[in-house]
Amino acid sequence: MTGTWPLWPSVLALLASAAVVVFAGSRLARTADELADRTGLGEAVAGAVFLGAVTSLSGIVTTATGALDGDAAFALANPIGGIALQTVWLAVADLAYRRANLEHAAASLENLLQAVILVALLSLPVIAFATPQLQIGWVHPVTFAIPLLYLYGLRLVRRTHEAPMWRPTRTEETREDEGGPVRTQSLTRLWVTFGLLAVVVAGIGWVIAKAGIGVISATGWSSGVTGFTLTTVITSLPELVVLIAAIRMGALTLGVANIIGGNVFDVLTLSVADAFYPEGSIYGPAGPVTLVLLGGTLLMTAVLTAGLLLRERRGVGFEGAAIPIVYAVTIALAVFAV
Secondary structure, three states, X not given: OOOOOOXXXXXXXXXXXXXXXXXXXXXXXXXXXXXXXXXXXXXXXXXXXXXXXXXXXXXHHHHHHHHHOOOHHHHHHHHHHHHHXXXXXXXXXXXXXXXXXXXXXXXXXXXXXXXXXXXXXXXXXXXXXXXXXXXXXXXXXHHHHHHHHXXXXXXXXXXXXXXXXXXOOOXXXXXXXXXXXXXXXXXXXXXXXXXXXXXHHHHHHHHHHHHHHHHHHHXXXXXXXXXXXXXHHHHOHHHHHHHHHHHHHOOHHHHHHHHHHHHHHHHHHHHHHHHHOOXXXXXXXXXXXXXXXXXXXXXXXXXXXXXXXXXXXXXXXXXXXXXXXXXXXXXXXXXXXX
């Protein structure tokens, strides 16, 4: 590839990017928590819309940059890997929150509905992989279907928040979505702070993409596996930092919604990848490795959905143990398929 960065500058850029997103992520959690209270949206909706979108910005820029550089496997593997790794972050957070199982304590019908929507959204790229010859212009029709289904899903989540037809059983371990203390910072200043942090997260995505492609070029590693693991670790750090910060603040629903809502938003990045890929539909040249990664991510999402539904009270639960195992097996299968 032309214009790629050398190995060591790429590695240093990835490390510097990690430091920046850790700082931005901790500030994002506090700002979004207050916005959830001040706007009346609630933690689940705010976590999905505010945090889910903003913490995904670095991944979007990374994916768009990889697609423009013509690396189809990298461009698709990065958002799919983000969804997978961010699901693993919930298992990590289960270890950090020792009072109860996190999926039990953060009981939310909105989060459960979003997990179901995520499964539906991830099924669309499977269809695209099977029909790469279908194109509207230079993109696959699924590229248009994904954002439409996403917007309809948001409408369902908002309706569920305003008039729920089902409610999770409240137990002594359940943490309610309660408003935090009144702050003196103006709502305008909150939005400005949130916007500036969003710009920082988005800008760092370009650095991560160029550094990741530099590592691929210098080492000869698989684009798909690198996008699923190395660069995804950096682009997914905001979600982990926000999740841990939200747990420490007691905003459990916000933290879990940040992960699931971010995962739902990340599926939109697949449309970005296809739109920015200059050689037609991206699904054909992406190869079978990406399909393996997608299948593993779908399985992880299904396990998480079951965990949200069954709500084991103590420990990490079956989902906390199964999700990292599925993630590791998925990577091993992808390496084997290269």
